[in-house]
Amino acid sequence: MQPKKPSTIRDVAAAAGVSTATVSKFINGQQRFSAEVEARMKTVIEQLGYRQNPLARSMVTGQTKSVGLAIMDVRNPHFANIVKGANRVAIEHDYNLLVVDLEESPKREQELLGALSRRVDGLIVSSRIPLETVDWLAQQGKPVVFFGAIQRQGVVAVRTDGYRAANMLGRHLASQGRKRFAYVGFPQARWNTERLQGLQDGLAQIGASARVFDVNLPTPEEGEAICSRVLLADDRPDAVVCYNDLVALGFMHEAQSLGLKVPDDVAVAGFDDIPLARYANPPLTTVDMQSERQGVVAMERLLGALAGNWPDADTLLEPRLVARQSTGRQ
Amino acid sequence: MQPKKPSTIRDVAAAAGVSTATVSKFINGQQRFSAEVEARMKTVIEQLGYRQNPLARSMVTGQTKSVGLAIMDVRNPHFANIVKGANRVAIEHDYNLLVVDLEESPKREQELLGALSRRVDGLIVSSRIPLETVDWLAQQGKPVVFFGAIQRQGVVAVRTDGYRAANMLGRHLASQGRKRFAYVGFPQARWNTERLQGLQDGLAQIGASARVFDVNLPTPEEGEAICSRVLLADDRPDAVVCYNDLVALGFMHEAQSLGLKVPDDVAVAGFDDIPLARYANPPLTTVDMQSERQGVVAMERLLGALAGNWPDADTLLEPRLVARQSTGRQ
DNA sequence: TTGAAAGCGCTAACAG
DNA sequence: CTGTTAGCGCTTTCAA
Numbered sequence: 272m273q274p275k276k277p278s279t280i281r282d283v284a285a286a287a288g289v290s291t292a293t294v295s296k297f298i299n300g301q302q303r304f305s306a307e308v309e310a311r312m313k314t315v316i317e318q319l320g321y322r323q324n325p326l327a328r329s330m331v332t333g334q335t336k337s338v339g340l341a342i343m344d345v346r347n348p349h350f351a352n353i354v355k356g357a358n359r360v361a362i363e364h365d366y367n368l369l370v371v372d373l374e375e376s377p378k379r380e381q382e383l384l385g386a387l388s389r390r391v392d393g394l395i396v397s398s399r400i401p402l403e404t405v406d407w408l409a410q411q412g413k414p415v416v417f418f419g420a421i422q423r424q425g426v427v428a429v430r431t432d433g434y435r436a437a438n439m440l441g442r443h444l445a446s447q448g449r450k451r452f453a454y455v456g457f458p459q460a461r462w463n464t465e466r467l468q469g470l471q472d473g474l475a476q477i478g479a480s481a482r483v484f485d486v487n488l489p490t491p492e493e494g495e496a497i498c499s500r501v502l503l504a505d506d507r508p509d510a511v512v513c514y515n516d517l518v519a520l521g522f523m524h525e526a527q528s529l530g531l532k533v534p535d536d537v538a539v540a541g542f543d544d545i546p547l548a549r550y551a552n553p554p555l556t557t558v559d560m561q562s563e564r565q566g567v568v569a570m571e572r573l574l575g576a577l578a579g580n581w582p583d584a585d586t587l588l589e590p591r592l593v594a595r596q597s598t599g600r601q
Numbered sequence: 602m603q604p605k606k607p608s609t610i611r612d613v614a615a616a617a618g619v620s621t622a623t624v625s626k627f628i629n630g631q632q633r634f635s636a637e638v639e640a641r642m643k644t645v646i647e648q649l650g651y652r653q654n655p656l657a658r659s660m661v662t663g664q665t666k667s668v669g670l671a672i673m674d675v676r677n678p679h680f681a682n683i684v685k686g687a688n689r690v691a692i693e694h695d696y697n698l699l700v701v702d703l704e705e706s707p708k709r710e711q712e713l714l715g716a717l718s719r720r721v722d723g724l725i726v727s728s729r730i731p732l733e734t735v736d737w738l739a740q741q742g743k744p745v746v747f748f749g750a751i752q753r754q755g756v757v758a759v760r761t762d763g764y765r766a767a768n769m770l771g772r773h774l775a776s777q778g779r780k781r782f783a784y785v786g787f788p789q790a791r792w793n794t795e796r797l798q799g800l801q802d803g804l805a806q807i808g809a810s811a812r813v814f815d816v817n818l819p820t821p822e823e824g825e826a827i828c829s830r831v832l833l834a835d836d837r838p839d840a841v842v843c844y845n846d847l848v849a850l851g852f853m854h855e856a857q858s859l860g861l862k863v864p865d866d867v868a869v870a871g872f873d874d875i876p877l878a879r880y881a882n883p884p885l886t887t888v889d890m891q892s893e894r895q896g897v898v899a900m901e902r903l904l905g906a907l908a909g910n911w912p913d914a915d916t917l918l919e920p921r922l923v924a925r926q927s928t929g930r931q
Numbered sequence: 932t933t934g935a936a937a938g939c940g941c942t943a944a945c946a947g
Numbered sequence: 948c949t950g951t952t953a954g955c956g957c958t959t960t961c962a963a
Binding site: 546 | 607652654655659678682697698700719742850851853857881
């Protein structure tokens with residue numbers, strides 16, 4: 272831990288016998304200089320190991336070259352995928368990513384987002400925050416892109432069509448001969464409603480509808496915990512759609528522990544198509560919500576906004592049904 | 602997107618009829634002023650909605666109040682957990698987290714880490730980067746804490762005892778009556794070696810040893826892909842230890858597709874105890890490597906270093922065997 | 932208890 | 948082609 276003060280642009284300028292302005296323009300590639308001068312600067316820079324201080328640069332340019340990303344829980348593969356996508360695009364464009372995990376609790380979120388907002392050029396934020404915070408963020412004067420379902424004037428969102436996703440799932444289940452349906456939802460999430468609606472509309476075709484249950488968190492533990500309540504009711508459902516794959520996996524596991532066969536006794540499905548869905552036993556039917564793509568697109572749109580294009584329309588991604596054995600024909 | 606320039610400390614000072622120095626000291630709580638002056642400043646600050654510009658502050662204090670975290674893949678629950686733990690501690694201490702996902706490829710990692718390094722007060726970095734990059738990082742003059750196995754003079758690491766972890770797994774398997782062992786490793790990882798060694802030593806007790814196979818990435822896909830090669834060999838193993846739970850889950854799935862019963866025909870185990878390990882079918886035996894704790898401790902130690910305590914010893918966390926049905930008695 | 936002034940390291944006119 | 952100068956918004960001596 273030797274202090275070793277980094278050299279400044281002034282050190283370089285002095286050592287190369289030029290002005291700081293020259294050095295600045297040189298390292299930013301904004302202007303060419305005589306071969307001699309350029310060579311001298313190059314050498315000195317290497318010798319001194321000089322590198323720009325991004326903070327000082329930001330101060331004057333007003334650009335931090337970093338963006339904030341606020342998610343509810345990195346542990347949820349849906350969010351991890353968003354981080355993944357956003358990270359890749361950010362790196363490609365030489366932007367840094369300031370990540371904050373809100374831990375599924377809107378407790379300090381305004382404070383955290385506020386602190387973040389001052390350090391970045393723009394923000395990508397989960398739509399699962401209070402509407403007042405959404406509005407407040409929109410007022411902060413920095414571009415914000417939300418991911419997830421959100422209907423609000425003047426805010427831009429990137430999302431995957433949850434209505435269609437659930438609708439497809441509903442019709443799929445119906446086509447497999449299922450008759451009695453349940454939906455295990457997560458009301459805190461903005462898109463819970465559209466998923467439920469899509470499902471109900473899908474089932475309406477065959478004159479059916481789903482009974483609704485709720486979990487408190489989108490986790491396998493919660494799926495496991497609610498399972499018996501769903502399956503031990505009278506007139507047991509023979510098809511259960513869960514808010515996401517994590518809930519579905521927990522649910523399916525517990526159903527099997529309860530002695531039920533999946534898919535024979537009950538079909539189980541989720542949303543997201545997390546990597547492990549394929550490797551469940553039986554493999555889990557789900558809908559690919561394109562989480563990573565959401566991250567990519569959100570970042571692209573944000574960077575676009577920072578570059579001056581600020582189109583106001585939302586981006587709607589198409590979901591893709593991934594039918595696997597957990598909803599096999601009855 | 603109204604520009605709406607944020608007000609500066611100068612605006613506040615002017616409006617309150619005091620000097621910027623006074624405002625600065627006031628908002629930083631470094632000094633008390635007459636009730637009258639304080640009241641005026643307070644009012645003005647609220648009216649103007651003034652908030653400090655952290656960049657300007659960093660420029661002069663030399664502290665960014667943010668730390669960098671470099672991981673190989675957020676999608677891997679092991680790393681997601683590290684982010685989780687680090688995030689929590691960072692927030693508690695009012696630090697920001699700059700995350701970079703290296704995407705399992707050491708291609709641009711020095712460049713990325715270099716860019717990161719200038720923007721943060723310290724770094725937490727995966728040990729799975731080239732040793733030369735480790736050394737180079739250590740020279741950068743900023744505190745760095747590594748997580749994962751790494752033996753290098755003068756660098757601090759936080760890790761979980763991989764030798765013990767694998768050793769426990771080996772002895773567990775042996776105690777369950779297993780006889781023929783295989784280890785599916787991931788050589789790129791620094792702790793692959795110690796896990797292998799621990800396993801072999803554990804098996805040596807009963808005079809056995811494990812045949813070694815390698816995957817190219819620590820993913821379920823790779824576990825799936827290598828499965829047949831491992832299980833269709835002569836003298837088929839009756840116990841397979843995989844580099845991590847993801848590989849194990851992929852492997853187990855494929856083993857079952859191949860018609861083998863887990864654990865009757867073959868026991869499967871992994872490392873990390875990812876959340877879904879419990880919900881696999883059968884539930885996966887694994888070793889809890891305390892990923893989240895690693896993130897917590899790494900961040901605590903880094904923040905400690907920034908506060909002046911820079912102890913040189915590594916932190917070694919204890920693994921915990923989590924025996925589940927995938928290695929049930931034969 | 933308060934303020935004036937000197938920068939932190941860098942870029943951006945504007946001159947030459 | 949190259950240099951001078953004036954800040955970005957803030958903290959921090961040092962005086963008053």
